[in-house]
Amino acid sequence: MSGGTLRADACVIGAGAGGAVVAAELAEGGANVVVLEQGPEHDPDGFTARPPQMLARLYRDGGQTVTLGLPPIGLPLGRGVGGTTLVNSGTCFRTPGHVLERWRREFGLELDEDSLGPCFQRVERALSVAEVTRELAGRNAAVIRRGAERLGWSHGYLKRNARGCVGSGVCAFGCPTSAKQHAGITYVPRARAAGANVLTGADARRVLVRGRRAEGVQAAVADGRELQVLAPIVVIAAGTIHTPILLARNGLGGASGQLGRNLSLHPATAAVARMEEVVDMARGVPQSLYVDEFAREGLMFETIAGPPAYAAMSLPLTGRRHAEAMTAYRQLAQLGLMVSDSGRGHIRLGRRPLIRYDLGSAETEKFRAGIVRLDQLLRAAGAREVYLPLPPAVAPERARPRDLRLMAFHPLGTARADARPAHGVVDGDLAVHGIAGLHIADGSVVPSALGVNPQLTIMALATRLAFHLLGAGCPS
Amino acid sequence: MSARRTLNPALAEFVAAGPWPQRTVMRALLALAGRPRALALLGLLDAGDQAIEGVVAMGRYDEPEVSRGLGWDAEAVVVRGRELRRLEDRP
16 A cells, blocks of 8 residues: 555554454445554464464564563564454453443443343354364363362353364464454455455554544555545554554543553463373363353463463473473363453553553462462362472462563553543543544453453444444344 | 574574564573573573573474474464365355
8 A cells, every 4th residue: 555645434543353343344334444454464374383483473572572560471462454363262251240330330331231232242143152162172171171070160161253163272373274253354354345445554653633523544554655544533443552652642532641551451370280191282272161160259260272382481390390391291281370450550651662560469369369279270180290380489379479470461441431531531432532533442441350351342342332433223 | 402403493583573672682591591501590590591491492392393293283283274274265
């Protein structure tokens, strides 16, 4: 795409979970839509099922985004058409009812299970969401299920957006069979078929505003040329980390003082068990089974797995012990722990985002309890040995933040929705307070941790926004 | 474990894709990890040691002959995927 000027009814920035959905629904509703996606369009023929290469090619900064704080936490983010839906595990949960109730109470958001239900149904149909079967879940899930059953803990197979999955075991590294129904192969083709112009390599720089009304977007495209998209509706969907950067660069959305604040993550860790039996963890769906016995305490357990390179990276051992455990790779099983936080982080709003996040005492306590549960479950499943994500001499009950080996997923909240302009960046209809025609449709508007994977919540909210902009209700 | 031995093209691509502070630190640590004495010193820094060992290990176990020995054949997974996409007209 060379430079110049385009005119549209709506300009959408980003083609991930939020942007792709808004673009498709608007275009199918008759709107003339332009989508500006900063990253490339990935060709599945280039997916190699090799973690280092795929991290380098499919993730922002090669999957090496790290938070500043104690402890430093890896925060992998997808980049390109499909956004993080291209590289997530495909897990689909609706927003829990108690979370919606909290949003109504604390943020004045009139959302409930009944009003969002049609949006969820529409997204679930579009993504072919279905529960993983026992056969497809693989032996890693069978091990974890056995442990949960022996302990009497609540558990179940996860719902996922997949069709024709054969359990390749590399969801996070580009699905080689295109079974995962990510936004790039579901909503983006629908948007194109309805006439949307989806531009890749288009870096949105300026949101054009006149007299407190959005008028369009200015972007850098190929060869550094400049493109203007003139549109009375602008939807920013650049993701929780980058949406506040774009807004701040344009002096927008900052009136409440909440822009870039309230960053919520799901900090996560995992334990590995050496079993007697052959597990072959990468054969089957990596994230296929959950254990929600302690969900009300903010602890969610989900199976995770991957090929040897992934296991080697995540195994909490060093030196000879690491090598010995890897020799038994075929007998390794793994279970992840995800903790709900209280939104303590923030983004420093510079040219590049600096993500500041310190683990609070409440979250540290959850990790202590959660690691004890990981150990308990894996031993109940029959583990010969359990490798906990802690230094050798540290007992889970005494773990300090610096002892924990953490990754984090599902960043939310940096442009949070609140019906009151003094408390949030967008209102309940995801319109930026005080700027007509400017909306946000990504995880940044989600005002609190969900305790579950957020892609369905983001997509349902984006669906609701699209139909609101079309002046219609979401069809049931 | 020698960094020179384990820095295969896939791992080099991974390191190169990182943001510049990590990229620079990673390259320096990988160079140190290739020298036994430096590796011992690195072992004194627990976090740095674990991080660099994790990256080196990812590279080592990504090598096709190593991963095949552990029952994982990335090439076969890719070929099956390509075939399924062709047969079923998937995107």
